[in-house]
Amino acid sequence: MASRTPTTGGLFHVSLQQLEWATILLPPIAFFIFDFVRHVYFPSTVTQWPGQIATVLLILCASSIFSFFVFRAIHKREAAMLLRNRELAALNGIAAATSRTLATDEILGITLDASLTSLGFDAGAVYLRSEEDGGFELRAHRGISAPFAASHARMLDSAPLMQTLRSIPRPLLCQDLKVTAEGAEEWIEAGLSGFVAVAIGTQERLDGALILGSREPRIYGSYHPDFFASLGHHLTASLQNANLFRLTQQREREAEALYEIGNEVSKLLDLDSILGLVVENARQLVDSEIAMLSLLDPKRSEVRIRATAGTRSARFHEARVAVGAGMGGRVIATGAPFQTPDYLEDTTIVHDPEIDTIVAAEGLMAHLAVPLRVGENVLGALTVADRTERRYTSRDIVLLQRLANQAAIATENARLFDEAAGRAEALSALIQEMHHRIKNNLQTVADLLSLEMLKGARGAVEDRLRESINRVKSIATVHELLSVDNVDNIQATDIKKLAQLVVNTSVRTMVRPGQDVKVEVSGPSISLPSKQATALALVLNELLNNAIEHGFRGLTGGRIVVRLAEEDSTVVLCVQDDGNGLPAGFDLIHSSHLGLQIVNTLVTKDLNGSLVLRTDCGSEAIVRIRV
Known part of the structure; x- marks a missing residue:
């Protein structure tokens, strides 16, 4: 012995x-x-x-x-x-050794090394649950051949060994796998005979397994079930502490990252800069290969990708999809997060051929998208994607949604700032424009009164004053329309709306008591620059005054039609009445009528147009101006 x-x-x-x-x-x-x-x-x-x-x-x-x-x-x-x-x-x-570290890989390595050197085992392995697919991943091994480790790198949740560990309230101890395997038959291929499998986790949840084996059969004592159960409890506690520490550090980093992102975003007012910063941080936050941010265009009811990070192709920026199509369109339509492990193979998505082509060229598979929401309004979608299958965790969704919320607020602030800046710029331009208009209008009033004075003694003073007042009111009408109803586009005026206002003013001022004069305005809405609109308003005012005062003289009433038309680059204004018509032998050039002379001057000098007067069951004036 x-x-x-x-x-x-x-x-x-x-x-x-x-x-x-x-x-x-x-x-x-x-x-x-x-x-x-x-x-x-x-x-x-x-x-x-x-x-x-x-x-x-x-x-x-x-x-x-x-x-x-x-x-x-x-x-x-x-x-x-x-x-x-x-x-x-x-x-x-x-x-003692595992309590001194909070790194998962170190804990697993210490456990396996001690099991082999101190407990007399020849091989060992540790499987831990994968949050991506719910299966188990080989995280550490000793004494196992590389081919066997590669072929057994993953173990399904439904694997026989895992089912056995769930079904028994103790570690699995096999003296000889060739005799009794109990769900561990595949480990015979690793050359093991004696075998121990210890559950990692709690009674409610199996988080993994510690596997130890020897080349020869192994005899166990009555205390060994409790011993290996204690080993499993120690390993579970160490891994839980490490995981808790890792999660705490991760959440601290995430909180710091979100704070820094929010701080940086709040400093920016340029929309493109905001979106670029958001997509770059989205990649890092959930550890994805690419990120995209899409915004909704409510006028066109379409979704456009405005910013990307990590993409190989610039075609993403050219892509537009309908609301409800693709990842971004779906999330914008539903207002809820959505993920898919393989975009092109997912039949629940409304696919757009153009987007599918770009996704295939990029080699993208897994996608996760969350909405950019401000109140009840969905502004767009923030999407991350990877070139491999991936199941994004609930934590990934929460983090991406928090970033999207910050992006939505920043996007809305940038939009409001742009609107405010645009409004301020428009108001500044409007003030300058009004200054010039008032100056020009006062000059026009002075010129009209000077003409009235030069033409002298013809007509009663009361009639001459009424005509002058009506001309000034026409100028005021144009000024009011340009200053109030057209603030958003101070450089252009709707002359149909302007014509209706001039008609109302002329009828109130020039129609005598007892007369019934009907005026009708027809034609499309046509926009003209403000200076041309002012001159055209004066022309229309004079033609209306002439029709009411002279065309219906001695009559109890009549009808005037104002027609607007646009032919190529020419605007046509036609004023026709059914009154007395022009006197015989009327010649505009030699006429002493001040109103018609004003019309002719405005049309030919200010508007660079032409004026035609003719009599046909009344009188008709046709003004043509090029725009």
């Missing part, structure tokens, strides 16, 4: 092997000593003791055999205690 380690507790001062030999040799030695004494000191009794000697010898032999087995049992118990102490020391060492 090989020598055994002596005990350290003080009970035995010699080895068990020495005690075993002493137990065997002591009775014969005692017998010979006894016989020697008898022959020397009691020779007369030699012949009387044969039976007694035989009896004593038998007793001593039986005692020796009994003592031998007793000491053998003590030895085995001592060996078992030594093994158990060594295993407990290894367990304490694992607990």
Whole structure:
């Protein structure tokens, strides 16, 4: 027999092997000593003791055999205690070592190394649950061949071994896999015979498994189920602490990142800069390969990608899809986050051929999109994507949504700022424009009064003043229309609306009591620059005044039609009445009528147009101006 380690507790001062030999040799030695004494000191009794000697010898032999087995049992118990102490020391060492680190990979490495060196196993592996697909991933291994590790890198949640660990309230201990495998048959391929599988996690949730194996069959003691269960509890606690620490650090980083992003975004008022910053940070926040931000164009009811990060093609910026189509269109339509592990294969998405072509060229698969929402309004969508299948976690969705909320507020602020800046610019331009208009209008009033004065004594003073007042009111009408109704486009005026206002003013001012004059305005809405609109308003005012004052003189009423038309680059104004018509031999050039002279001057000089007057069941004036 090989020598055994002596005990350290003080009970035995010699080895068990020495005690075993002493137990065997002591009775014969005692017998010979006894016989020697008898022959020397009691020779007369030699012949009387044969039976007694035989009896004593038998007793001593039986005692020796009994003592031998007793000491053998003590030895085995001592060996078992030594093994158990060594295993407990290894367990304490694992607990102490893993408590000094919060890195998952280090914890797994320490556990496997200690299991192989201190517990006498030849191979080991640790599987941990993957949050992406719910299966289990091989995170660490020792003593296992590379081909076997590669072929068993992942284990399904429904794998027989995992089902076995769920079904039994203790670790799985197999003395010999070739005899009893209990769901671990595939580990025979790794050359293992003795096998231990320990659940990692709680009774409610299996988070992984610690697997240990030996090349030879292994015998377990009655305490081994509790021992390996304790090992599993230590490993579970260490991994939970590491995971909690990792999550705490991750959330601190995420909170800092969101704060920094929000701080940077709040400083920006340029929309393109805001969107570029958002997509770049979206990639980093959820660790994705690309990010895109789409905005809704409510006027066209379409979605346009405004910013990207990580894309290879610039075609994304050219793409436009209808609301409801693609990832961004779907999220904008529903207002809810959406993800897919494989975009092109997902039949629940309304696919757009142009987008599908770009996605295929980029090699994109997994997508996650969240809405940009301000109150009840969805402004757009923030999307991240990867070129491999991926299941985004609930944490990814929460983080991306928080970033999208900040982006939505910043986008709305930028839009409001642009509107305010545009309004301020428009108001500034309007003030300058009104300054010029007032100056020009006052100059026009002065010119009209000067003409009235030069033409002198014709007509009553009251009539001449009424005509002058009406001209000034026409100018005021144009000024009011340009200043109030057309603030958003101060450079252009709707002359149909202007014509209606001039008609209303002329009818109120020029129609005499008892007369019934109907005026109708027809034609499309036509825009003219403000300066041309002012001159055309004066022209229309003079033509209306002439029709009311001269065309219906001596009549109880009549009808005037004002028609507007646009022919190529020419605007046509036609004023026709059913009154008295022009006098015979009327010549506009030699006419002394101030109103018609004003019309002719405005049309030919200010508007660079032409004026035609003719009589046909009344009178008709046709003005043509090029725009």
